[in-house]
Structures are given as C-alpha cells and as structure tokens.
Amino acid sequence: MTRDKKRKAAIRETQVQTGRRYTRAAREMTAAAEREPNGFLLSQLLTECATVAPAAVDWGYDSELAPEVFHSRLLGGAVPYGTVLELAGSLAQEGRSARLTLESMSPLEEAVVVCGNRRFQLILTQDMARELCQTPTCRSDQPGWAFLHCSSHLPDCSGDALVSMTEDWAYDFKTDAGRDVERLEGSAEADLLIKAATANGTYERVSKALLDSLFVAPDALDDMFWSDEETLAMQHAIERERLRLHNVARTEARRLWKVFGACVTCGGRLNAYGWDPSVPPRFCSAKCVPAAPGSSPDSAATVRPADQRPVEVPAW
Template sequence: MTRDKKRKAEIREAQRSTGHRYVRLAREMTAAARLPAGTFRLSELLAECATLPPADIEWGFPDEYAPAVFESRLIGRAVPYGTVLELAGALAQQGPGARITVESMSPLSQAIVVCRERRFQLLLSQNMVNELCRKAGCDGSPDCWALTRCPRHLAECDTNALVSMARNWGNGRRDEFEHDPERLGGSREADLLIRAAVAGGSFERVRAVLLDACFGDPNLYDDMYLDASVALAMQHALEREKLRLYEVAHAEAKRIREATGACTTCGVSLMGWNPGVPPQLCFTCAPPPPAEHLSPAFSWLAAQPDADQE
C-alpha cells in the first residue's frame, strides 16, 4: 500500500469511528503529523485524562497524600488527573486545539511544557500547575498574571512587550482600586516594569502607558467624578505616582551605571542619565528611540519634564 493510500485508509477508519467529516479529519490528521516530536494537542491530553485508568506509583510518602495519576503516553510519565485539568483551565482561551510541547522532564517531580511561548511547570506529585517565566530554561515565575518574565529576565523584554504588560497590569489595577486613589500607586509590579524599561531606554514610554492605564486621562476627571474632592484626590495620586516612578527609575539607572562604570560599547565614562538612553550606553552609542504609540489624550505626560530630572 502506498503512503497516500495508507493515509486515506487511516482517515476513513477515523471517519467510521468518530462520525466526523472526511475533509475535517484529513486536515486535522495532516496537521498532527507535522507536529514536532514531543508535541501534542490539549485535546489529546484531555482524552488520556478522561479514559486512562489510575496508575500505581511508589511515591515514597503515605498514600493519603499522593494524587491520583495516570500513565500519559504523550508526556511520558505518570501525571495527576488534577494537574491536567488545571493546565486545561490555564489554556482555556487557546481551546482544545492548543499545541503543547514537552520542554523537560524530571521523573516523579515535574514536567515543563510550552504552549505559544507560555511555559508551565506540571507538578507530578501533586495536583498543581505553575506558570513560569517565558525565558527558556528558567525555573522562576512572574510576580503577577500581567508579567510574562520573572524579575531576573524582565529587562530582556523589548519595549513593545513591556508596554503591553504595563497596560494589562495598569488596567487590572484600576479595576481593583479605581475608587481608592491612594492604592493605585506604589506597587512592586510597577517598580519591576519601570526598572526593566530603564535598562532598555524606554522609561518614559512605559511610565506614560502605565499611568494612563492606572489613572486614566486627568483631563476627564471633572467629567468622570461628580465629587470634586475625588477628582482632586485622583490628580494628586497621579502626580505622586509619576514622581515616585521617576525616583525608582533614577535609582535603577544609577545602580546600572555604577555597576557598568563605562559605556559597554565605546568605553567612554558615563555621566548623568538620559531617560531615553540605556544607562549602560553613552548618548553616542545609544540605539534610536522606538516609535511612540501613546493615546493623543495622554501623550502630554511623557513629554512633561520631571521636576528633579537631570
């Protein structure tokens, strides 16, 4: 039987067993055949979870603390049912067709899997999944849902990625504390984003987007808040956070310059700090600034100088 005839016979067999249309099955089976080794779809893993019987594993600790597991052919190890279901919840937006690749494996301990750049630690001795830093090989975790890298690798993100994270985190922060201006600022997550932006010379752009997402457009405060005292509180909170983030950025730039000592490209001594230049580079060696994509209503913020800016 030729390869083409064998493929058609497999599709017809799948059609008889599933009742699905031939064209759909042909497309799905062709795509599955092209997946790299160690890659499978979420639907396949869920099918294993739903149909395979429990496996007997010697954990080395009392059975009452052990999770119920099954032997997964796709992952290559015994995996807790609960871990698979938690992974399915984390990938709910991607749907059952999400492609998963096994990055690494530690028997009876963990499996690291990747789906669309997202990395997950599947714990094999308990029903748990942790989302990891998207840096390959890193076992750290982001500080919150809006960040894609751990603090150690956040500065490796480009400006667009930092802007996206700042917008997502700021919108979430505003949803939570919009009626409590004093709590909108002063967060560790904002500080991490600002420090990462300083390293890449994109401080002003990232700060502007972050403040816009957290506080909204100050020109609309009088219309948004009927109580003038609330509008004034929002304005004061915005200005305080704007200055505080500048101080965080200034301290980070100073730390980087002291650690570097001289321009990493030409070796010239580093003096002062320009927020649009990576602090490890002199002005001459700095790359061109990224294009600005700020909303017209809020672009004034990035252009305003800070009172204590050098």
C-alpha cells in the same frame, strides 16, 4: 560505550528513579523518543487523562499523601490527573486544539510544557500546574497574570511589550482598587515595570502608560469627577506617583551604572551626562546605542529623538 549500552543504562536509571519494571520503563522511553517533534494537542492529553487507568507509583513516602496519577505516553511519565486539569483550565481560551511541546521531564518531580510563547510547569507530586516566565529554561514565576516574564527577564522585553503589559496590569489593578485612590500608589508591580523600562530606555513611554491607565489621562480629569475636591485629590495622587516612579527609575539607573561599570560600546563613563531616560544605563549616550536590525522605532535598543528630552519632575 555503544548506543545500545547507553540506552540500557538510561533505562536502568529510569527504573531506579521511578520504581517501574525494566520492560515498562523501556517502552515508555521508546514512546518518548518516537513522539512527534511538533508536539501534541491538548485534546490528546485530556483523552489520556480521561481514559488511562490510575497507576501505582513508588513515591518513597506514604502514598496517601500522593496524588492519583496515570502514565502518560505523551509526556513520558506519571502525571497527576489534577495537574492535567489545571493545565487545561489555564489554556481554556486556546481550546482543545492548543498544541503543546514537552520542554523537559523529570520523572516524579516536574515537567515543563510549552504552548505558543507560554510555558507551564506541571508539578508531578501534587495536583498543580503553574505558568512560568516565557524565557526558555527559566523556572521563575511571573509576578502576575499580565506579566509575560519574571522580574529578571522583564528588561529583555521590547518597549511595545512593556507598554502592553503595563496597560493590562494597570486596568486590572484599578478595577480591584475601585475609587480608593490611595491603593493605586506605591505598587510593587508598578516598580518592576518601571525598573524594566529604565533598563531598556523606555521609561517615559511605560510611565505614561502606567499613569494614564492606573489613574486617568490628564485631559479626562474634568469629565471623570463632579467634585473639585475629588479632581484635586486625583491630580495630587497622579503627581505623587509620577514623582515616586521617577525616583524609582533614577535609583535603578544608578544601580545599573554600578553593575556595568562602563559603557558596553565605548568603555566610557556611564553617567558623564547625567541620566537620560531614553538611553539604557549600559550605554553612556544615545550615540553608543546600536540600532537593532529590523526593530521597530519603539524597541528597547532604538533611541528616538523625540524621547531624548529630559523628564519633567514636579516642583512641589
């Protein structure tokens, strides 16, 4: 099939999917092909949203249930006005000069745009835009605003990134909980962070950041409370959560040992020396952990000697 025939076949397929005339579908596909490779500005998309008249679209169902849309030259299809405004709200801090690139477009279904490291799914069947995991092509949600990736891709983050996410999430969660110490314990989001840290060998760093941010650093306990009773209650809460997180990490390490079966470097037994929190469970020991070129000392693939001491578990 020649290039021209392929182009015409693609236009006819788009015509069938969208219900638009052949000439209009051809113009839109040509415009999409001519879009700048560097993307477009949020201000340009907002200008389209503010100036382009509403378009009639054959949704295949009662149009009263469908959102009001316009045909975007930048995105190459019909987009709800409300979806663009939702996206603009999510990018308020970046401002009108935020640069966007189109990752994918499924007419009358969804589009995915990228701004820096952030990815957004534009829902084309309703007024909605939601932020996605930052891993390219992933369609999963982030567990919360402080998370950069979905739960499946969190283990791919560096130790620094996990610590930063942990601190951001913990401070926000602590603010919502107020002085209700019991609410600070047993969070599902905390478990996700600990499991990710266990997978890449940064459990000790992340658990310390979590406990210090979620509760209070040990050296600040006496300054935080006037009452000995409150101080003791906080100490007990911290130790309960420390032990709980340790158990979550050990359980995750055992699970990963079963998943990998053997050391990915030497093929040896994974748990021959017990659990070392500084060694990712896919390796049998620190000797088998490769040093990533150009990585920071705190990266997931680098084991620091200072971190190779065993974890202290409360005896009570």
